[in-house]
Amino acid sequence: MPENPISSNEGSQPDLDQELEAAVSLYEAGDEAGARLSFEKLAELGSAPAMTWLGYILYFGRGVAADKAEAHRWYSKAAVAGHAEAQHGLAALLDEAGDREEAERWVRKAADQGYQPSVSWVSEADAYKMLKDKRFDEALPVLRSAAEAGSAWAHEVLGWMCWTASGVRRDYGQAIEHYRTAYDGGRDIVARDIGRLHLNSGHPEIALEWLRKGIRKPISSLYWQYAVIKRHPHLARHPDELDVLLKQAAAAGHAFARRDLALRMMKGHRQFGTRLQGLCAWFGLFPYILRLVRNDENDERLK
Structure with a gap:
């Protein structure tokens, strides 16, 4: 994502610099509409930092409806003028649009300037x-x-x-x-991995704490919470937590959780379902046999 641009530009005219500082002060004081008018005036006079600010404001919709086409136009003008922050912002826009090659070209220009x-x-x-x-x-x-x-x-x-x-x-x-x-x-996507590492290191309590933070990888985090409590029942927060986690992970589509749930039903654990339902669930796992064979316990794909 484009960052809030730096509001200075080596070689710009002193009077434009002063007006630019005033426009930035308006923006920082919350007068986004007033700041935009000032940036537009300065941009028309050729100020690359002002163009960059306009690109930023239009991209994120600060005090105005977001307009990525207009953001692209202003970022492009400033980028061609050699403004590093604009080159970075333009690269981010292009990358988001899927034009990786052009994005890389512009971001390398900005990197060459030390941004x-x-x-x-x-x-x-x-x-x-x-x-x-x-x-x-x-x-x-x-x-x-x-x-x-x-x-x-x-x-x-x-x-x-x-x-x-x-x-x-x-x-x-x-x-x-x-x-x-x-x-x-x-x-925060790494919370699940921190949890697994602590489990491998023999610290199930710390592992569970981290796995419960794993909201960016919720399917496998649910499964691993279940796996930890299955091995260490005393860590459950309430008597039914193991069963609840297994159901949630299976419902989310984790193949290993679905396997364990099917086995529980076939073994007669009626809180999960009947033996017949377990058998049907077991046969229903065949489309996912490759995922089970690959032993991918971190699979995040839904069903």
């Missing part, structure tokens, strides 16, 4: 390509550099590498540390 969000974007994109090709040795220094610069995504990937021994020695402690940093940086 840090673009530098991080380029580093992450390069690392991702290396990871896809399993060039872990090449990706590692890029990821470490990005992590040191504050990339939560890079910490997430480093956590995965430490967990799976992909290009580095397996180290659950390091994996948890990277995942925690990623979580603190906004990558």
